[in-house]
Amino acid sequence: MERLDREIAEVLGLTEKREKDSELFKVFSEVFDRTTVETISYFYRRGKIERLYGVLSTGKEANVFAGYDAKGNRIAVKIYRTYTTEFRRIWEYLAADPRVGYLPKDIRKLVFVWTRREFKNLQRAMKYAVRAPEPIAFRNNILIMEYIGDEMPAPRLKDVEKDLELKDFEELYDFAMGAIERLWKRGDMVHGDLSEYNILIWNEPVIIDWSQATVKRNRMSLTLLYRDIRNIINYFGKKGVSVEDPEEKFRELAGDELWERNLRSL
Ligand SMILES: Nc1ncnc2c1ncn2[C@@H]1O[C@H](COP(=O)(O)OP(=O)(O)OP(=O)(O)O)[C@@H](O)[C@H]1O
Numbered sequence: 001m002e003r004l005d006r007e008i009a010e011v012l013g014l015t016e017k018r019e020k021d022s023e024l025f026k027v028f029s030e031v032f033d034r035t036t037v038e039t040i041s042y043f044y045r046r047g048k049i050e051r052l053y054g055v056l057s058t059g060k061e062a063n064v065f066a067g068y069d070a071k072g073n074r075i076a077v078k079i080y081r082t083y084t085t086e087f088r089r090i091w092e093y094l095a096a097d098p099r100v101g102y103l104p105k106d107i108r109k110l111v112f113v114w115t116r117r118e119f120k121n122l123q124r125a126m127k128y129a130v131r132a133p134e135p136i137a138f139r140n141n142i143l144i145m146e147y148i149g150d151e152m153p154a155p156r157l158k159d160v161e162k163d164l165e166l167k168d169f170e171e172l173y174d175f176a177m178g179a180i181e182r183l184w185k186r187g188d189m190v191h192g193d194l195s196e197y198n199i200l201i202w203n204e205p206v207i208i209d210w211s212q213a214t215v216k217r218n219r220m221s222l223t224l225l226y227r228d229i230r231n232i233i234n235y236f237g238k239k240g241v242s243v244e245d246p247e248e249k250f251r252e253l254a255g256d257e258l259w260e261r262n263l264r265s266l
Contacts, residue, residue, distance in 0.1 A: 003041075004037055004038065007040075007041045007044050007045070010051075011040055011050070012052055013051055013052075013053060028052075035108065035140055036079060036082065036142070039139050040052075048069055048136070048144055050069050052065045053067060056076065060081075061084055062080045074147040075146070076144070076145050076146065077143070077145075078143040079141060079143075080114065080141040080142075081111070082141050096214070096219055096220045097218050099120070115142065118138075118211045119135050119143055121189075121211075121214075122135035123135055124189055125187070125210060127187070128183060130179045130207060131204055131205065132207050133146040133147070148202050148208075149200075154201060154202040155200070156197055157201055161196065161239070166241070169241050173241045177244075177249075180194065185253070190214060190215075190216070190221050190228060191210065191212075191213045192213050193212050193213075193228075194232060195235065222261075226246075226250050229249050229250050229253070
């Protein structure tokens with residue numbers, strides 16, 4: 001345990017400064033159990049996480065940290081809580097995903113499956129040229145990915161909307177609808193939680209939070225597709241963009257799949 005403590009202190013920069021009151025340390029000690037500490041040490045020893053220096057977000061399911069690796073590259077580290085009140089939701093999403101085989105009964109292990117699935121989703125999104133943070137590594141409840149930003153993390157669309165003009169919204173609308181289409185048609189995939197909160201505005205917009213993304217074959221995929229289309233059209237419609245009709249767009253994209261499902265249920 002002593003070595004672990006030392007390594008964690010190193011990762012959190014606690015050896016240099018007495019920073020036990022820092023936000024980072026508070027968030028850390030509140031939610032990090034033994035598995036998390038061991039997994040961070042694992043990455044530390046392999047040079048994948050050299051330092052965690054800031055909290056990007058604290059959520060119900062996960063906390064996201066800013067850090068860097070042993071080569072000095074910035075990274076974003078998403079650490080899922082191993083005990084979560086979101087257990088039911090996670091279970092339902094995983095149970096519907098045909099890519100996921102055996103579902104562990106143990107909540108902790110279920111979260112590991114969830115983490116691994118998000119990593120795979122990021123890989124798949126990149127393969128179909130949909131802009132997402134590049135996935136770097138995962139293990140247990142920890143996912144390491146490309147960090148979007150510089151000294152300051154990239155803002156979410158929601159955070160900068162007041163500074164944008166109609167032209168910007170039009171471009172972003174095309175980006176978001178283009179992503180939905182390409183994912184569905186070429187990648188056989190749907191994000192499932194696309195909104196102004198999950199688009200980061202950087203040199204180019206980047207879609208984040210791929211935890212609930214899934215494949216077309218999932219029985220929930222049409223519901224998720226409709227949700228993404230509706231959210232994006234509603235949001236950009238309110239910003240003055242001349243948007244498509246959500247039902248029509250849904251039918252245009254889901255047509256073949258709806259047809260197939262009906263045939264299958266005959
Ligand atoms: N790769 C990244 N680079 C920079 N910032 C990031 C990155 N990934 C996530 N963030 C920041 O962390 C926040 C939370 O990330 P994400 O949505 O993936 O986690 P979450 O726990 O599912 O969040 P929520 O519960 O709020 O939906 C984002 O809104 C963003 O501000």
